[in-house]
Amino acid sequence: DTAVSQTPKYLVTQMGNDKSIKCEQNLGHDTMYWYKQDSKKFLKIMFSYNNKELIINETVPNRFSPKSPDKAHLNLHINSLELGDSAVYFCASSQGQGSQPQHFGDGTRLSIL
């Protein structure tokens, strides 16, 4: 009964390709997030959606495009992948924004060759 699930767990691809990561939560939460964790384990928020509406859009290249078909799903599409995109991407969800505790998925490890 995984609460926040991401697919795939690992993604290895070549520079210049386009790829998507999917996230689903079964907690009934209304807010979902994407974070990027670099090799030094620093965690930075990229996007958040509340009830399918974009709330936070940090300084992220427009090659990254989130899509939320419903409040239980938040997918991340990345165009023209670059070496610097190599990282672990975490999806999270919460009930309400900001101050509410967030529940994290296990991450998608993206490696660019």
Add this chain to the structure above:
Amino acid sequence: GEDVEQSLFLSVREGDSSVINCTYTDSSSTYLYWYKQEPGAGLQLLTYIFSNMDMKQDQRLTVLLNKKDKHLSLRIADTQTGDSAIYFCAEVSSSASKIIFGSGTRLSIRP
């Protein structure tokens, strides 16, 4: 701006207490969190404290908050090998729209 700082590494002997420290900048933070990340996994919420509290205890975990110094600590009593992980301190931003994470403290346990 908003910033959360932690030391990167801590090594303790099994059975001793671990104290992980954190400083933050936003004095209007309402909630402060501690998350744990085990290898290959996502972040797991360990505990949190409201800004109107000084201390919170939950089994082996004790959180201390000094609002004047903007200092938060997590004490783990009787540290076990299963406590090896990265521990993230986090504060709610003043706009309450997002959580700001520290850089994480890697806790290692020696026998």
